[in-house]
Amino acid sequence: MFLTRFLGKRSSQPSEVKIELEHDVYLAQNGDLDVRNQLIARYTPFISQVASKVCKRFIDPSRDDEFSVAMEAFDEAINKYAAGKGSSFLSFADLVIRRRTIDFIRKEARHRGQLSLEQTLEGEEESELSPIETQASIQQYQLDYEASLRKEEIDHYKEKLKEFDIDLMDLPEISPKHADARQNAIQVARTLASNQRLATLFKEKKKLPMKELMNEVEVSRKTVERNRNYIVAIILLLMEDYHYLQSYLQLDEKGG
Template sequence: MKAKKLQPITTESTNAFTLEDRIHKIQQGDEKLRNVIIDSYQPFIKKVVSKVCNRFIDHTMDEYSIGLIGFNEAMDQYQRGQGSKFLTFADMVIRRRIIDYIRKEARQTKTIYLNQTEIDEEGQQEESYIQQRAAIDFYEAQCQVEERLEQIEVFKQLLLDYDITFNVLSKNCPKHVDARENAKRVAKTLADHPEMAQHLKVKKQLPIKDLLQFVSCSRKTIERNRKYIIAVALIYIGGFSALQSYIEPETL
């Protein structure tokens, strides 16, 4: 009988756990799994770092080591309820660590040259430093745009779990500023209470009875603005920092 050809074992085929499930196990102390995940996602780390640096990065470079530290940090800091997948979160953490590293290197380079060169060279180094800073600022702005678009897409998909679309949300947004601000306060109250936040995430419904114990508005008001309150609460609960402007107080 002809023997079956064995398929290579990968981290995705070892079990039915999602990557997020594995990250949770790592946070509970599974260091062996941590090493497996780090080893498996080296290409991902190199890709993110190379994109930030705008050049090829391999495992021998300092930038790769910084990316590795960022990936490891992301595994420790990731929270399932924040509304994004782990790799999206890890991408963001790695980018920030690399940008911080570039900034630090730029400052050190400037200090070294200003201490060791003549005045005519000093001007050239200052110009080079300014150009490098402008490049970093431009890239940061691009990252912010990308992060906002990524969070909008994740938030959009999250809302579908509650049968809410952006179109429906725009139609259910309170028209008056004071009504919107009141709804935001209700949403913030919900998000600040873990039990109510958990109720919303699990049952996909507002815990209206519990909310009424903490807010001054009526049941009718909460029910009328239900979809808007849910959306705002999810921004708080999910930590959608790029959507923060949506929940900032407005001028009455």
């Protein structure tokens, strides 16, 4: 609940501030180092907070490697952010920081495990693990790592849904029963998510901009109203950088 309120406050900042932030990101992407450094300095508390949430402990910027990883991730987010996708910069940066921090933690844990194994086997002529067992261990690590990323995406998605009073567990119930109805709803969601003006209205008002949206789609207003929560859920899925969730749900051009 706390995280939901936190994200809600962050995403409800005045539109002027959002525009200024995205303009600064644009300048940084185009080589303005002063603006880039100002962005990093201004959002250092945000960077530290996201890293702390992932690590579930306070991250000390002066000594914790996780903070350096999070700072680099924020810089990466500046480089890769695309305003036209609809997701706010801070929401995008949140995901990038989470992913890179988890990646670092996993690699460190794996490295420590390898060191422990090497120390245990020191002086022995050959490892107790066969090549097959070693390969299986690596594969299991990759599966665990991807599972963590999926969990982070799901947790983030749940928080975004709550901003619209939608519970993740209710999605099967609100999904249209017929395939053609689902495809129509997904197409409405795609139309809004790909239209920067509509996406901006959606984020600012925290609801579907019905008047403007109906000028862009071919389905009836009644149909959109009936499937409102499902459409909102798909919009959020499309607007955010949910690599694993989008792949899992297979939201291709035909719907899904």
